[in-house]
Amino acid sequence: xxxxxxxxxxxxxxxxxxxxxxxxxxxxxxxxxxxxxxxxxxxxxxxxxxxxxxxxxxxxxxxxxxxxxxxxxxxxxxxxxxxxxxxxxxxxxxxxxxxxxxxxxxxxxxxxxxxxxxxxxxxxxxxxxxxxxxxxxxxxxxxxxxxxxxxxxxxxxxxxxxxxxxxxxxxxxxxxxxxxxxxxxxxxxxxxxxxxxxxxxxxxxxxxxxxxxxxxxxxxxxxxxxxxxxxxxxxxxxxxxxxxxxxxxxxxxxxxxxxxxxxxxxxxxxxxxxxxxxxxxxxxxxxxxxxxxxxxxxxxxxxxxxxxxxxxxxxxxxxxxxxxxxxxxxxxxxxxxxxxxxxxxxxxxxxxxxxxxxxxxxxxxxxxxxxxxxxxxxx
Amino acid sequence: xxxxxxxxxxxxxxxxxxxxxxxxxxxxxxxxxxxxxxxxxxxxxxxxxxxxxxxxxxxxxxxxxxxxxxxxxxxxxxxxxxxxxxxxxxxxxxxxxxxxxxxxxxxxxxxxxxxxxxxxxxxxxxxxxxxxxxxxxxxxxxxxxxxxxxxxxxxxxxxxxxxxxxxxxxxxxxx
Numbered sequence: 001x002x003x004x005x006x007x008x009x010x011x012x013x014x015x016x017x018x019x020x021x022x023x024x025x026x027x028x029x030x031x032x033x034x035x036x037x038x039x040x041x042x043x044x045x046x047x048x049x050x051x052x053x054x055x056x057x058x059x060x061x062x063x064x065x066x067x068x069x070x071x072x073x074x075x076x077x078x079x080x081x082x083x084x085x086x087x088x089x090x091x092x093x094x095x096x097x098x099x100x101x102x103x104x105x106x107x108x109x110x111x112x113x114x115x116x117x118x119x120x121x122x123x124x125x126x127x128x129x130x131x132x133x134x135x136x137x138x139x140x141x142x143x144x145x146x147x148x149x150x151x152x153x154x155x156x157x158x159x160x161x162x163x164x165x166x167x168x169x170x171x172x173x174x175x176x177x178x179x180x181x182x183x184x185x186x187x188x189x190x191x192x193x194x195x196x197x198x199x200x201x202x203x204x205x206x207x208x209x210x211x212x213x214x215x216x217x218x219x220x221x222x223x224x225x226x227x228x229x230x231x232x233x234x235x236x237x238x239x240x241x242x243x244x245x246x247x248x249x250x251x252x253x254x255x256x257x258x259x260x261x262x263x264x265x266x267x268x269x270x271x272x273x274x275x276x277x278x279x280x281x282x283x284x285x286x287x288x289x290x291x292x293x294x295x296x297x298x299x300x301x302x303x304x305x306x307x308x309x310x311x312x313x314x315x316x317x318x319x320x321x322x323x324x325x326x327x328x329x330x331x332x333x334x335x336x337x338x339x340x341x342x343x344x345x346x347x348x349x350x351x352x353x354x355x356x357x358x359x360x361x362x363x364x365x366x367x368x369x370x371x372x373x374x375x376x377x378x379x
Numbered sequence: 380x381x382x383x384x385x386x387x388x389x390x391x392x393x394x395x396x397x398x399x400x401x402x403x404x405x406x407x408x409x410x411x412x413x414x415x416x417x418x419x420x421x422x423x424x425x426x427x428x429x430x431x432x433x434x435x436x437x438x439x440x441x442x443x444x445x446x447x448x449x450x451x452x453x454x455x456x457x458x459x460x461x462x463x464x465x466x467x468x469x470x471x472x473x474x475x476x477x478x479x480x481x482x483x484x485x486x487x488x489x490x491x492x493x494x495x496x497x498x499x500x501x502x503x504x505x506x507x508x509x510x511x512x513x514x515x516x517x518x519x520x521x522x523x524x525x526x527x528x529x530x531x532x533x534x535x536x537x538x539x540x541x542x543x544x545x546x547x548x549x550x551x552x553x554x
Contacts, residue, residue: 010403010412036418121418143439173441178399178414180406180437274439353442 006182006247013147013174016181017109017167018043020151021081022053023189024107027196028073028080030058030066034088035121036175037111041083063088067095067108074099074106075209077198079155081106085171086113086127093130100135102210103199103225105158106165107151112140112270113171114348122349123171125270125321129298129329131166135225137232138299140269141169142255144179146296149243149251155193156239161232162199163225170271171349188246233300253302255294256309258284262291264365265310267334268318269295272352276318279357290361295330307337315340316364319376322347327376341369345379352379382516383444384431385466386508388453390424391498393505397451398429400509400526405433407522413438426460433516447471451512453487453504455480474512475553476504484553485511490545494538510543511550520547 011019018040021029029048031041047053056078058069063084070080084092089110099106110128114120131138137157141147150167158165169175233253240252257277259265266276273294283290293309295301317340319328326332331342343360346352360379363369369377384401388394395416402412415430430444448471450463455477463473475481476488491502506527513523524540531539 008406010399010406010414143441170441172418173415176416176418177441178402178412180411180413271441275442277439351443353445354440355445356442 004185004187006184008180008182010178011144011181012039012176012178013141013144013169014039014111014176015043016144016148017083017151017169018047019183020148021107022047023184023186024079024152024155024193025190026053026055026081026155027078028056028058028070029082030060030069030073030080031082031084032060032063032066032088034063034085036113036171037083037085037088037109039175040109040111044081063092064095067092067099070106071095071099071102071104074104075102077196077202079196081108083109083111085111086115089127089130090115096131096136097134098210099164101221101225103162104164105162107154107158108164108166109147109151110166110168111171111175112168120348121171123173123271123320124347124349125168125319128166128168129321132298132329135163135229136299137161137163137165137229137236137297139165139167139297140295141167141174142269142271142273142294142296144174144177145181145249146251147174148181148183149247149249150296152189152193153239153243153251157232157235159196160235160239161228163229163232168270173271182247184247192243192246229300233302236297236300251296253295253297253300253305255296257292257294259291259293259309262289263313264288264290264316264361265293265313266290266316266318266361267293267295267310267330267340269298269330270320272320272346275352275354276357278354279361282354282358283361288361288365290365298330298333301333303337306334310334310338314364316361316369317342318360319344320346327374331376335374341371342376343369343379344376381432381434381436381438382448383446384433384449384451384512384516385444385447386429386431386451386453387457387461388427388429388505389457390427391501392453393503394427394429394453396530397505397509397512398431400506400523400530401431401512401516401518403526403529404509404513404518404522407525408519410435411438415441415443417443426457449474449512449516451508452476452481453508474508474515474550476508479553481553483511483515483550485546485550487511487546490542490549494542496538496542506539507542507546510546513543514547514550520544523547
């Protein structure tokens with residue numbers, strides 16, 4: 001534990017992410033505004049303008065260019081950041097895959113926002129999960145503190161495995177909500193996050209990044225990325241433990257909440273997990289043995305640990321997203337490990353609170369969420 | 380213990396800022412706090428709802444508040460369009476910018492006008508309301524004025540802190 005102490009204050013999720021990007025000594029930022037992410041890059045632009053952050057802020061005309069710009073700066077060895085939401089993410093989708101396939105380390109915040117139409121600025125997780133198969137490391141915050149912590153760790157993890165990193169946070173519920181956050185001092189962040197290293201050296205000779213190659217070469221690279229992302233589990237584990245040592249806060253692949261002795265296990269991610277925890281405490285007083293496995297990462301997904309943790313329990317997966325024609329994305333993921341009931345709720349930012357979770361968990365324990373095998377229950 | 384507050388204001392009155400000031404003040408008192416603006420409808424003059432949670436333990440929930448312990452009403456006219464009873468717990472109470480219509484009353488408009496806290500012809504009542512709410516919610520006066528000084532630029536900080544001080548002292552049970 002360092003002798004320098006953290007500062008406790010209140011911040012919105014957007015402010016906290018901007019602060020994390022500043023403390024990470026990010027060198028290049030490019031972004032295009034979209035609600036509810038805009039405040040992050042506005043704050044960063046102010047920091048660059050006032051000299052608080054020594055970085056290049058590149059103004060661009062679209063999200064596609066935003067990610068293309070930081071792709072370039074990251075290839076050149078600079079610590080780089082961007083942020084977006086929903087339609088902005090979809091507009092940059094080509095570059096999402098490009099930076100992952102090119103194995104470029106950078107960090108992007110996705111403030112999760114419903115994809116229209118109808119036009120909707122509120123949270124669900126479908127936008128973030130469109131990145132699932134691309135090769136990014138994908139995290140999701142439960143609260144403002146986690147949004148800050150994951151952003152800091154994102155740079156470390158991304159640079160260590162040479163893959164891009166995204167941390168999602170829910171629109172408004174985190175992005176615009178002010179809550180208590182402990183901000184570590186610069187010195188502590190500097191000790192945790194060394195200067196950006198480049199995995200290759202620029203010599204005198206020019207070389208091309210992302211050039212054409214034999215098909216076999218492409219296939220080999222994909223397999224390599226696949227294996228790196230799988231084994232990133234160990235890196236997330238190691239980095240989060242180091243972070244816990246300096247801050248006292250756990251930020252590993254998942255969080256167990258009253259799970260050990262639970263007969264009913266709920267799996268979910270994001271800001272509404274806090275409401276679920278409050279519901280679990282209330283139901284426990286009523287002797288309903290329910291617990292939570294909160295996912296902090298979707299990629300890498302620690303299938304083996306999840307299987308072990310959920311073994312012998314009745315499993316309910318709550319999705320705030322939908323894979324059309326199939327079910328919840330997390331539901332499908334968890335069904336890779338164990339049998340599970342899948343509920344989709346909160347789509348389009350529909351408010352789901354403590355009372356709803358009490359109702360859903362009770363229905364689950366009473367067998368009232370029955371659907372056909374591998375089906376999904378829409379709450 | 381968790382206490383949940385709903386603030387009703389008209390866009391431009393500063394309801395969202397008031398929630399944020401009170402959250403910061405509560406943190407200065409060693410409590411946990413959360414301020415949530417309800418987004419989608421903020422326009423000058425339209426009804427705005429903001430949420431404030433205070434607790435002695437970390438606040439985990441992020442959903443909106445459906446039934447509040449305390450409802451704060453920034454203008455008497457709001458009572459014509461909102462049935463406060465629908466969102467108030469049975470033993471909850473109402474703080475209002477008026478001489479009647481709630482459990483605790485404060486003439487925040489008059490305090491704001493006297494201090495020249497006016498924007499486009501409207502009294503900006505948020506800091507006076509924050510002062511009155513702080514008193515009723517048991518937040519220290521010093522904490523709320525400090526939070527206000529950290530929120531506003533130097534020019535505006537003093538008159539706004541003064542508004543909170545006056546309201547903190549003058550808030551009273553409604554007639």
